[in-house]
Amino acid sequence: MSAIQDFSEKANFATTSRLLSCLVTESLSRALYFPLTGFEATGFCVLLSGEVSSRPPQSIDVPYKLSDILTIILLKHVPVFKHDGADPRGPEIGLLDPMDMLPLTLEVVQGVHDKANIVSPFRLITGWQLDVHSHTIMPSPDPIVLWDKFAKSYDVQETMIKEIAEELESAVRWQKYxxxxxxxxxxxxxxxxEWEQSIVEGHPTHPVGIDSIPIIVR
Structure with a gap:
């Protein structure tokens, strides 16, 4: 895994990791864990879109589509699982720690791109519809893009989408500083x-403000 190259990229990932942690910890996005062997990562985490996450888990016979995926992220350590997870594809993550994440987030986009990432991990698991000819897995370092994608799939009000996007933009800017x-x-x-002011990165699970969460939840 290549190191993060500059402060802008590092600030984007720091904000993205806290956003994803918030979505999973607050049960807004259902996250599934799949182990890997022979890599720096112990496994990868698949966060599902808001629309899919708002419904009970589908059976293996009703596969998720690649378009149902919000993002994919590699993990350095096995996360904390929910004790009552019910998705048959894999264990559901209850606590996603930003410190466990490797600095690479992946997004499923429409179309085929030259710089596409491979989708081979999904060939090792069941319960997914691999429409690889119309979708591609690409790096997605921008937290605002991920937030917009999640919010629209969760039917969040436009004013709230804009407000939190502005908070994330501010978080990236101040994180870089x-x-x-x-x-x-x-x-x-x-x-x-003085100890509190020495913290370089923000709160690990609430990058957009804890009082915003009840408004997002339908």
Whole structure:
């Protein structure tokens, strides 16, 4: 896995990882885990779109389509699973930690592209309809694009889509600034405020504000 090259890319991924963590932890997007062997990643996580996540899991005989996928992300560690997960394709993730994510998010898009990512992992699992001739898996580093895709699939109001997109844009901008101008490391004698202000990255599970979540949920 290549290292993140610059602060802009790093800031995008930091914000994206917290957004995805928020969607999964707040049960807005159903996330499934599939193990991998022989790679740096222990497995990959598939986040489903809002429309699919709002319904009970489909049986294996009723496959998900690639267009039902919000995003795919590789994980360094096995995540925390739900004790009551009911999707027969794989264990459902209850807590998705940004620190467990490798810096690569993938998105399913329509059409065939030269820089496409392979879809071979989906050939190892059942319960998916692989319309690979009309869809392609591509890198998707932009948190605003992922948010817009999720929000429209979850029937979020346009005003809320715009407001949270602006918050995410601000988060990326300030995250980049924090990387470029890191705060001084606190000392054991530093105040609690100094310790709090030394945090470079945002809250791990609520990048858009916890009070926004009840409004999003239908």
């Amino acid at each position: 924090s990387y470029e101008h890191p705060p001084r490391a606190p000392l054991f004698t530093s105040s609690s405020v």
